[in-house]
Amino acid sequence: MFTVDDLTTALQVTLSDLEFNKSIIARGVDFNDLICAPPSSGWFGADEEGKRIVKVECFSSQNTPNFYMRPIEGLTVTVDVDRKEIVKITDTGRGIPIPKATNTDYRYTSSPFSDMTPLTNPMSMEQPKGPSFTVENGHIVKWANWVFHLKPDIRAGMIISQAKIRAENGEYRSVMYKGFASELFVPYMDPDESWYFKSYMDAGEFGLGATAMALLELNDCPRHAYYMDGVFASADGRPVIQPNMICIFERYSGDIGWRHSEIPVLGFDIRESRPKVTLVARMAASVGNYDYIFDWEFQTDGLIRIKVGLTGMLMVKGTPYENIYNIFNANDMTGTLVSENVIGVVHDHFVSFHLDMDIDGANNSFAKVNLVKENTLPGQSPRRSYLKAKRKVAKTENDAKIKLKLYDPSEFHVFNPSKRSRLGNPTGYKIIPGGNAASLLDLDDPPQIRGAFTNNQIWVTPHNKTEEWAGGLLVSQSKGDDTLAVWSARNREIENKDIVLWYTLGFHHIPCQEDFPVMPTVSSSFELKPVNFFDRNPIMGATPTFQKDLPVCSASRSY
Incomplete structure (x- = not known):
């Protein structure tokens, strides 16, 4: 598995590269909003032989915690984490806009929920005698x-x-x-x-x-x-x-x-x-x-x-x-x-x-x-x-x-x-x-x-x-x-x-x-x-549930 050190190294090498930073500036992304993640690279031939490769891709978190919906498309950095150097930068998507943050925040405390959002009353399974396990x-x-x-x-x-x-x-x-x-x-x-x-x-x-x-x-x-x-x-x-x-x-x-x-x-x-x-x-x-x-x-x-x-x-x-x-x-x-x-x-x-x-x-x-x-x-x-x-x-x-x-x-x-x-x-x-x-x-x-x-x-x-x-x-x-x-x-x-x-x-x-x-x-x-x-059926002897076995509960309001 990748270690935290491997992933951290890949990000540090990427963020310190001049060519990468120029591309981020050209796309109008504030570095305070920049989020980069190191996906794995798979295996695609001899060019990767002898190198421990990590790919780095980035997103904008401006106005949303859901940065995954705001990719910086076409910008991929290939990093050799052992040598701590960039192997390749692919920068092909400068003409592709970064998607807007509108309606991407999924947090309950932040999302403006519609009056038409389906609602149900809270429910739980009661166990008056506690769990059976x-x-x-x-x-x-x-x-x-x-x-x-x-x-x-x-x-x-x-x-x-x-x-x-x-x-x-x-x-x-x-x-x-x-x-x-x-x-x-x-x-x-x-x-x-x-x-x-x-x-x-x-x-x-x-x-x-x-x-x-x-x-x-x-x-x-x-x-x-x-x-x-x-x-x-x-x-x-x-x-x-x-x-x-x-x-x-x-x-x-x-x-x-x-x-x-x-x-x-x-x-x-x-x-x-x-x-x-x-x-x-x-x-x-x-x-x-x-x-x-x-x-x-x-x-x-x-x-x-x-x-x-x-x-x-x-x-x-x-x-x-x-x-x-x-x-x-x-x-x-x-x-x-x-x-x-x-x-x-x-x-x-x-x-x-x-x-x-x-x-x-x-x-x-x-x-x-x-x-x-x-x-x-x-x-x-x-x-x-x-x-x-x-x-x-x-x-x-x-x-x-x-x-x-x-x-x-x-x-x-x-x-x-x-x-x-x-x-x-x-x-x-x-x-x-x-x-x-x-x-x-x-x-x-x-x-x-x-x-x-x-x-x-x-x-x-x-x-x-x-x-x-x-x-x-x-x-x-x-x-x-x-x-x-x-x-x-x-x-x-x-x-x-x-x-x-x-x-x-x-x-x-x-x-x-x-x-x-x-x-x-x-x-x-x-x-x-x-x-x-x-x-035979191993639960033939299972006990049915009777009303007397259950806790006495009442609804908080009548209908």
Whole structure:
């Protein structure tokens, strides 16, 4: 990862350069309003060999804290941080105006909110007996039938490990040895001189934990949340504390755990329902302009939901256009005009998760369960076709490289071939993809070579303690020679082995006006769900909620 010293050096070298300062003056920017940020440079060939390169780009903060919406377009400084010298200055955008600050301030205390802004009354979940979870020794979380270890991490943000769930006989059974966000790849889709290199590896280059800011009580996390600090070592070895970096809380939003009612005409008067209460571990990383919200949500039925939310600011490009009717050639646009003189450039987000599953022990296998259409025989049935589930166990890594396809419906199981249920089925968990996106870049495009873990949505590898970071251990200016794709190309055996499941969650983002000046959160998720792990529904014995169990509350006004 880049250190604070690296980034500070890049800024100092830039701000002391005469050519750079002349360009800032020529653009009419007051140096008191100048904000410069050092984005990573990626890897684009031999010209960068032997140099530790940082790019520097600048903005104007005049009349707004949201400087990201006021880029100084076309001015990019390439700095060698080891030699403390400028390698190149690109200055091509002097004719492009700096976007105005109007309507860019997003702070509650400063923004003039319209009377038409949607408002709701404040609400919270009350827990008169307090939370149902405990945190022992600062890291061991116990809740309902779950126990797991939770640790802040400077690179991954947070790591869930030793996740176990209690069976009906009281025994705690292993589900996952370790799970975390391994890498976050964000390539922008603009070939211009000041944009082509923008293809960030946010975990490996900046650190999801290093960029995690303190969570805001009642807004980032609800009442009764437990907060955990991150304690990391800085580049010089001194401890750094990230306060309130992770929160843990119980969630109830009116969802149903299970229910069934019988129609009275059949002679049964049955209405049974159980509320769904879950436990969430959350952290948020502010990696420059973007904020990433990571939730690990545990359910009493054994399901784990992993969700990623995107919010914060777009990375925008300055343009002379104020309206789409002024654009002479729409093909030159690499994004949407989201405000006057502001283009929201098309980009992707890919989050690769390292999931070291240990279903009832370390040695597991991976199976793809396909739904296959079968045709009936003549005269066999009024039906012409039906579906059957066909299971294929992966022998090697190549067998487990999965590209998700809507018209090839499948389930993906991690199971223990040596552990059987009461009925003889192998105990397991399945990964259930949610909304997803695949990389469309050429495989030999330099950003895609570095982000080759996005070539598939699912991978399975044998456990190797040196293979934890999907983009490689050392990501800054990496050439893509130490990625998940490189490791998996060895096609090692994975049947009945200590294996790691990898899942890449993707977003294609075509910006729109509603993303300006700060984005509403957009989320996607996937699930890890028991499959023949329990002998029956594990929450059959869940207790319904009765009015007497709840605190007596009254509204502050009548309607």
